[in-house]
Amino acid sequence: MYFYDQLRDMRKLKGFTIRELADRSGVSAAYISQLENGNRGVPSPEVLMKLSEGLNVSYSALMRLAGYLEAEDSGSNAPAAKTPVNLRRFLRDNELMFDGVVLSELDKEWIERMLTVLFWRDKKQQPDAGGSGLD
Known part of the structure; x- marks a missing residue:
């Protein structure tokens, strides 16, 4: 292709x-x-x-x-081990762009807040052995 x-x-x-x-x-x-x-x-x-x-x-x-870079070696079916990136630190420490607009510090703070709410809401909804399962 x-x-x-x-x-x-x-x-x-x-x-x-x-x-x-x-x-x-x-x-x-x-x-x-x-x-x-x-x-x-x-x-x-x-x-x-x-x-x-x-x-x-x-x-x-x-x-x-x-064709500027060689394709990654597909000889191994095992995915390469990746080191997780601390998303909170990544947001804070990098200049970021979304849809061609450079994000301000306030924009990045709001994104961090939204991710926190979404992450913890999801965690709260997952029943765990020690929790009541109630929201």
Whole structure:
């Protein structure tokens, strides 16, 4: 499968029109259309970075699809062990962007609060051996 087929499939899987992806990524709709129709070569790493943000997929995944990076070794069926990331620290210590907008410290604080509420609400709803099971 060619890069342009994979890009189109990825966009459609996310439910975005070409115009929506253009708005989210900052890459022109005309260029995205040309890419998806195979009328352009593989885009530069800079364009792939913008597309990864617009599609909300990892930059390295797009770089692999485009042929800039080698595919991960699939010889082993066991998933690679990953070190967990402390999400609270990640939110606090990094400059973050969502839909092309850089998040302020207040934005990040609100995200942290929402995640805390969602996480603990979910934990509270799960019955455990020592709890009453009542909310």
